[in-house]
Each structure stands twice: as C-alpha cells, then as structure tokens.
Amino acid sequence: MERGKYLDIFKRVASGEISPEEGLSALVDFPSARMEYAHLDTHRRLRRGIPETVFGLGKTSEQIEGIVQRLAGTGDPVLVTRISDEAADRLLKRWPEADYDPSSRTFILGTLPPREGKGILIMAAGTSDIPVAEEAARTACFLGREVHRAYDVGIAGLHRLFEHRAQMEEAGVIVAVAGMEGALPGVVAGLVSVPVIGVPTSIGYGTSMGGITPLLTMLSSCACGLTVVNIDNGYGAGVAAHLVLGKAE
Numbered sequence: 126m127e128r129g130k131y132l133d134i135f136k137r138v139a140s141g142e143i144s145p146e147e148g149l150s151a152l153v154d155f156p157s158a159r160m161e162y163a164h165l166d167t168h169r170r171l172r173r174g175i176p177e178t179v180f181g182l183g184k185t186s187e188q189i190e191g192i193v194q195r196l197a198g199t200g201d202p203v204l205v206t207r208i209s210d211e212a213a214d215r216l217l218k219r220w221p222e223a224d225y226d227p228s229s230r231t232f233i234l235g236t237l238p239p240r241e242g243k244g245i246l247i248m249a250a251g252t253s254d255i256p257v258a259e260e261a262a263r264t265a266c267f268l269g270r271e272v273h274r275a276y277d278v279g280i281a282g283l284h285r286l287f288e289h290r291a292q293m294e295e296a297g298v299i300v301a302v303a304g305m306e307g308a309l310p311g312v313v314a315g316l317v318s319v320p321v322i323g324v325p326t327s328i329g330y331g332t333s334m335g336g337i338t339p340l341l342t343m344l345s346s347c348a349c350g351l352t353v354v355n356i357d358n359g360y361g362a363g364v365a366a367h368l369v370l371g372k373a374e
Contacts, residue, residue, distance in 0.1 A: 174371065175268060176202070177196065179196070179205040181207045181209065181230070181232075182207040185212075186209075186211055186215045186216075189205060189208065189215075189216065190216060193205065194219075197234055202233065202235030202236060202237055202267065203233070203235055204232070204263075204264065206360050208230050208231065208232050209230075213225045216232055226259060226263060228255065228256050229259035230256070230260070231259075231263045233267055237269060240271045241269060242271070242370055243271075243296065243298075244270065244271035244295070244297060245262075245265045245272050245298050245300060245367075245370070246272075246273045246292050246293060246299045247259075247265070247272060247300045248274075248276070248289070248301045248302065249302045249303070250277075250278065250301075250303035250309040251277055251304065252276065254276075254304055254326050254328055257302050257326045258274070258276065258324075258359060260360055261300050261324065261359035261360070261362045261366070262359075262363070264359065264362075264363025265363040268364070270366070270370065273292055275292060278309070279309050280308045286312070286313070290316075293313065293316065293319075294318075296317075297369075298321075298322065298366040298369050300359075300362045301313045301323050302323075302324040302326060302359070303324070303326065305329040305339065306329075307325050307339020307341075307343050308342060310322075310343050310346065310348075311323070311346035311347070312348075314346065314349075320366075322351075322353070322354060322369075323351055323353040324357075324358060325355075325357075326356065327356055335356070336356035336357060337356070340355075340356055352365065
C-alpha cells in the first residue's frame with residue numbers, strides 16, 4: 126500500500142468518516158501478512174518505494190496464486206518473476222486482465238504507476254540476451270519508469286552502437302545486458318556520462334562458464350563507475366536503475 130493510502134485512512138478516522146475499528150481493519154496486514162507458506166512484507170512499498178515481488182521459481186502454482194491474491198489485496202500492483210507457463214496459465218484464468226510475458230517469464234497484475242522522470246535505456250548485446258533484458262525492462266515499467274530498448278547491439282558489430290548515441294545520452298540510466306565475453310557494458314560506460322548497470326547473462330559457449338566469464342569481465346572493466354548485478358538478474362538491474370533515478374530526481 127502506498128504512503129498516501131495510509132494517510133487517507135488516518136485522515137478518515139480523525140474526521141470521523143470511519144471508526145477506529147474500521148481503520149484498524151484496513152491496516153490488519155501492516156507491516157506483514159503471514160500465510161501458511163509465506164510471510165509477506167506489506168511494509169516494503171512504504172519503506173522502500175518498491176512493493177514486494179514474487180519470485181516464482183521453486184514455488185507451486187497454488188502457492189503463487191495465494192501470494193498474488195494476498196498482495197493484490199493491499200492495493201498495489203503485483204509483479205511475479207521467473208514464473209512458469211503452467212503457473213501463469215493458472216493466474217490468467219483467475220485474473221484474465223493481467224499481463225504475462227513468456228519471454229521474460231514475468232507476470233504483472235494491477236494498474237501501474239504513471240511513468241515519470243528520465244527514462245531507462247535497456248541494451249542487449251545479442252538477441253539471446255533479450256529474455257534477461259526484458260525482465261529488466263518490465264521491472265522498470267512496473268515501477269513507473271519510461272523504458273527504451275536497443276537490442277542486438279553487441280561488440281561483434283560495434284558500429285551498431287552509434288545508431289543509438291542520442292538515446293544513450295538522453296537516458297537517465299542505461300542497463301547493458303550481455304553474455305559471451307560480456308564486453309558491452311564496459312564499452313557503453315566508456316562512452317556516456319550517465320550511470321551504467323551491467324547484467325551478465327548465462328548465454329555463451331563453454332568457457333563463458335554459465336555467465337561467470339561475462340561477470341568477471343564486467344567486474345574487471347576499466348570504465349569507472351560501472352555497476353554490475355548478478356548473472357541473469359534482470360530484475361535486480363531494473364530495481365537498481367529505478368532507485369538510481371529516484372535519488373537523482
């Protein structure tokens with residue numbers, strides 16, 4: 126629940142519009158909601174500006190549905206990441222108005238906040254990196270950010286980057302996603318004056334070692350100020366970009 130909604134409840138109690146008991150009922154799941162298989166952090170939106178996200182991997186379809194139902198009851202939109210097709214099909218039968226993207230394995234329910242401030246540019250080195258890039262992009266959209274995309278612009282064809290120079294300079298933050306050797310984020314960070322967040326992916330041949338090689342490349346970059354998240358962690362990059370923009374604004 127957003128800060129303004131809590132304030133509205135307090136004002137309504139103070140004015141006598143609703144009773145203290147009714148106000149307490151509205152706050153019954155604050156700051157957390159305990160379920161048989163989950164203990165939900167309903168205070169996170171108020172505390173961090175970001176509602177709790179459901180990580181679908183490892184959870185049953187029934188558990189995901191129960192958690193989504195409980196979180197939706199707070200009035201916030203709900204994001205599920207790493208959700209299977211089976212679980213998404215179950216949720217869509219319950220909430221047909223929801224938005225499911227099988228490529229990024231993300232499911233969004235509810236009305237998203239209005240987009241404001243400078244945008245986030247999501248760049249992917251190769252088409253195979255798009256699922257992780259889209260997880261970052263949809264996370265940023267979920268948090269109310271304007272998102273722009275530049276995909277398949279890796280260093281094997283470095284000239285392709287320069288078609289996006291205007292976008293790169295206008296962005297508030299750039300998220301650069303790359304597998305293989307993972308050089309794209311370092312190159313981008315050496316060209317622009319805005320923050321760059323690198324996301325290594327597990328895409329690549331044997332010696333990319335499931336994302337370890339691009340991770341180490343990004344961590345070892347001589348482009349100062351490059352920030353790096355974990356392998357395949359598009360969600361973390363989207364949240365980080367949102368927070369960077371929030372502080373800047």
